[in-house]
Amino acid sequence: MEFIDVRDVVFGYEADEEGKENKIVLKKLSFSINKGEFVALLGHNGSGKSTLAKMFNGILQPDEGQVTVCGMNTLDEDKLLDIRKKVGLVLQNPDNQLVASIVEEDVAFGPENLGIEPKEIRKRVDDALKAVDMYEYRGHAPHKLSGGQKQRVAIAGIIAMQPDCIVLDEPTAMLDPQGRKEVMDTIVKLNKEKNITIILITHYMDEAALADRLVVLDGGKILTDGTPKEVFSNVELLKKHSLDVPQSTELAHKLSSGGFKIGDTPLDVEECVEAIDKALKKK
Amino acid sequence: MLKEITLGQYFPGKSVLHKMDPRMKIILLTCYIVFIFFTKNYISLAIMAVSVLGVLTLSKVSPKLYFKSVKAIIFIVIFTSALNLFYGTGEPIWQWGVLKITQAGINTAVFVAVRIIALVLISSVLTYTTSPTDLTDGIEKLLKPLTFFHIQVHEIAMMMTIALRFIPTLLEETDKIMSAQKARGANFESGNFMNRIKALIPILVPLFVSAFRRAFDLAMAMESRCYHGGDGRTRMKVLKYSKYDFMALGVLTVIFVGVIVCNVMLPVTIRTGM
Structure with a gap:
């Protein structure tokens, strides 16, 4: 059985007082995610990707269709706590999701809500902070940390609840390049080492390229779904829907269309260099 | 400041x-x-x-x-x-x-x-x-003991915790907004008392808007972390x-x-x- 299953989901925000029509954000969306996968959800503003992120743990509920997590329907109020135990959500602004004024107490917030024994909470908090490399900051005040550090504390707060899946809604959008790298390294590590399913919502193509699978949304529908190589090889389609591809991919694509054939779809600089090198040697 | x-x-x-x-x-x-x-x-x-x-x-x-x-x-x-x-x-x-x-x-x-x-x-x-x-x-x-009189003690304590957590964040934000308004030519230092009070409005309005936005986000984050009030909640310390x-x-x-x-x-x- 699929871990998370999204079936024919329709969702619209209510019309505002100016009498505009309801804005339908998701239009009969269906796809599913397996355990341990690292999925990146792509799409430009208004494609419904943030709305979808809030569906996975029942913060928002579909108007039509259904979302199930391990067979539990998010429409079922009694199951919401169990669903949220399995699926954690990390938001864009790290400042707005930290509750306590000391790092370790913030990380303890989730486990405390679950009613876990104090000793076990202590252990989970320490483990979670170590997993995101923030252990030495456990006694600090969150507002004195950098953006990347705050976001890693927020991730630790979710890990401490030992979820099977973490949904991250543009976690790096407000961070500087250094912070982005820290957070992305942490996410990849969690997926590879702890086998936590990751659903990453992003509009940075180089971040998306790190995923096992890309799901591209456009206008509330799925545009394409596949491995990064498959998706990014279709440069024309993405461009047509005003989406970018990683720079290396674009370079290779331009060279290919200019007559200098490059067989593979490179996703980062190293792959690109290798592919060009290979192509040069062939000549 | x-x-x-x-x-x-x-x-x-x-x-x-x-x-x-x-x-x-x-x-x-x-x-x-x-x-x-x-x-x-x-x-x-x-x-x-x-x-x-x-x-x-x-x-x-x-x-x-x-x-x-x-x-x-x-x-x-x-x-x-x-x-x-x-x-x-x-x-x-x-x-x-x-x-x-x-x-x-x-x-x-x-x-x-x-x-x-x-x-x-x-x-x-x-x-x-x-x-x-x-x-x-x-x-x-x-x-x-006041819970006996239906006073929401846990909620009050949670509000205090969150208030303490957000004081530095909102102060920082106030500083930023003031700088932004100064850059647009706002004047907070001169004029009589009434003028100075009036000069505060362009600071308070964006501050409140952002505070509410933060509150929505925080509520969502807390719900995502299984917060459901004080019942059945344990503490680390x-x-x-x-x-x-x-x-x-x-x-x-x-x-x-x-x-x-x-x-x-x-x-x-x-x-x-x-």
């Missing part, structure tokens, strides 16, 4: 007072405040004053900080003392027109000054030696009374008994409560 402000200033340390349980500190502070108004003669007042000084030394917090907190209220102290000085009853010692100073007036003035200063100092000790989270935890535990708490309780009981004995045995210098 705004970053200098910190509410509930806490100075980490390893003194005996830092190690005490916040609940005991709050209880003893309350008793202290009550007893300071129970003092009826100079001996009992002196006992209280000396014990305050003793507690200050125990806290191992720099005396400068205590001077600062007294400096903030020195005007109130002088004003109320002066007022009391001239309002005493009885034989005037010194008279000039309607102004007269009596022995009772001097007594009240001294009592009022010492009481207010002691009050401020002893309250500062609590905030200086107790972290905000410990303080809210202590308050939550102490007010627990469990408050526990230590030997220091019982020692403090013992010492202060002796002091309080001393004050009562002085009040009963010695002649009364001052009758009014304040």
